[in-house]
Amino acid sequence: MIMLTSLKPNSLWVIFNQICQIPHPSHHEQMITKYLVDFANRHKIECHLDKVGNVLLRKPATNGMEHIPSIALQAHMDMVPQKNEETQHDFLVDPIKPYIDGEWVKAKGTTLGADNGVGLASALAVLIDPEVEHGPIEVLITVSEETGMVGAFGLQPNWLQSHYLINTDSEDEGEIFTGCAGGVDFKSTFAINYAVIPEVHDTFLRLSLKGLKGGHSGCDIHLGRGNAIKLLVRFFAEYAQEINFRLADFYGGSLRNAIPREAFAEISLNRQDLAKFQSLITQYHQVLESELNHVEPSIQFIATEISQDKLKRVLNADHQQKLINWLNSAPNGVIRMCDNMPTVVETSLNLGIVDIKENQISAYFLIRSQVDSAKDAVVATLISHSQLANANYEISGGYSGWTPNLDSQLLKLAEGKYNQIFAQKAKIMIIHAGLECGLFTKHYPHLDMISIGPTIVSPHSPDEKVNIQSVEKYWSLLCAILKSADQLK
CATH class of the missing domain: 3.30.70.360 (Alpha-Beta Plaits)
Incomplete structure (x- = not known):
């Protein structure tokens, strides 16, 4: 059997596989929080927790890139716990069982948690992958997004230092999201x-x-x-x-x-x-x-x-x-x-x-x-x-929703890099779902934000699956944006 850890980018898939072993449905994020804190300590990464349970990690720039503007990568730590009636699974105890099916990664009888586990894994991988070049990095990981955006509502002011933020919770590779629905x-x-x-x-x-x-x-x-x-x-x-x-x-x-x-x-x-x-x-x-x-x-x-x-x-x-x-x-x-x-x-x-x-x-x-x-x-x-x-x-x-900003510098950088890497135009989109970006503007009105991610089909259901090739493309785009962040004004 082909293992997830054999896929590329290796650092991302290794971390995602680890996340799958940790129960983390909404409002039951104690174990995934411990994993994140241990991850930070193990890799000597600055780590903070706020009163609602959000986690903020910080890492200095790669040598020679200290002048590049700081970018925050953002994901949520919880997953939607759905299973088929005949599946025996306790989401508070049992690990998710991912497997490879052709071009896709799926789970056996349950939601996979690629929403937003792959995005979370990508943000953590950026922090430890020696091949990723970047300026100062913040990684913001919020709690209980799936059941009312608890972490985004409770995000405190003056915590984030970045002026740019990449949300990793989108589900269509090749599309760059710059707005979302309210709910x-x-x-x-x-x-x-x-x-x-x-x-x-x-x-x-x-x-x-x-x-x-x-x-x-x-x-x-x-x-x-x-x-x-x-x-x-x-x-x-x-x-x-x-x-x-x-x-x-x-x-x-x-x-x-x-x-x-x-x-x-x-x-x-x-x-x-x-x-x-x-x-x-x-x-x-x-x-x-x-x-x-x-x-x-x-x-x-x-x-x-x-x-x-x-x-x-x-x-x-x-x-x-x-x-x-x-x-x-x-x-x-x-x-x-x-x-x-x-x-x-x-x-x-x-x-x-x-x-x-x-x-x-x-x-x-x-x-x-x-x-x-x-x-x-x-x-x-x-x-x-x-x-x-x-x-x-x-x-x-x-x-409220996230109002699109078509003059976003981060959007222009991401769009240009996508065209350069893949020789095709990215689609600029608004998603009919709740992304946390709209709530961040309450305390951080200056934030310039986009949302990108791999292709995830049927999230919130046991048919959830993530396309393997799209993860690699998403990773390439993310790394290219970070490397070229000196183009941001």
Whole structure:
């Protein structure tokens, strides 16, 4: 088996392989923080931690390059913990298992953590690779980016010394990002009442809608992939109304910034309705295959009989219908594309999680937009949607986008180096995702920033993979920018 450590650039892949061995989901970054501190001590690199857990490393310039402006390289230390249902994996204990599959590095049944592990590895590799020439370097590593940009929100003023910053969290090699969407979280909750299981109900089923690709709720939202929550509730709203079933549970998704790949429900019904119900499942499955075959070729929709012991109660009829109507009418997906960049999403939202706990059901949305007023309009829509259901709602974690600066000196340097190295033009882009750059401007309004990275497909899902050749190209560009930073004014 070809090992990651045999790939080039070797220093980057060795470090990324080490990162994969360390559990580091959001809000559980103690072990990766210890690794970073130990890394700094081992290589005699200046290291600082702030009150929220961000790590800042500093290294002097290569001999003879002390006059070059300081550049900060920035990555986040956490990863999105997603796995397939059948995969046995504890993200708080078990290492990620990366492997090489042709042109790609993947993980076995889980997210790989290339988002943002490869970027983190590249920043650390710059600090220790003797072949990399650079001026003064800072490496800023933030905490819990994936669950609300905790580290970026908590970044203290007067900590960074650099006037230039390269964010390493982009996911398309050949594209240089100079702007990003803002975002806000929205949670809607309403109380539900239960009833006893009807006496005529003697059959109990668990419905599973799975096999979807999922993916990043920003970068992949325009691809037309199925949202498992929306697809499952559509079945109840559109196909199953003629059956006298009772809903005991409904849940799907696990992260508000990942498109849900799986959703589940538990129901009771009379056995005499079972054959008809199964035929409706088959019919709906065929509809989904017809509608989504090109984007979701592996979709599954199955019913499995379960013991009555699994169901103690069911929703009362009124609240069952309220739940179905509420979720079925919830907005989801792309709202609007950018007028001046028609291939870029301007505004979207993702229904990422639904769960029932105790006597209430909750739905979690993440709204993204390049335009603050458009983001506010979607929030207003969700408020109306909640109020129609007499649901409570919470709005949190709002942040503005990163406004593009097409006159950026760092952008011009990166664009020129890309053209020089690869004899082709880089694409100047805005990403429909939350990069931390926009938040850095609060305390560092002078920062000149860009974002670059290798090609990562299906981040935030177990199908996540990073292209090996793109990592090498990304590394070449990064090193060339650092070497030529004397061109910055």
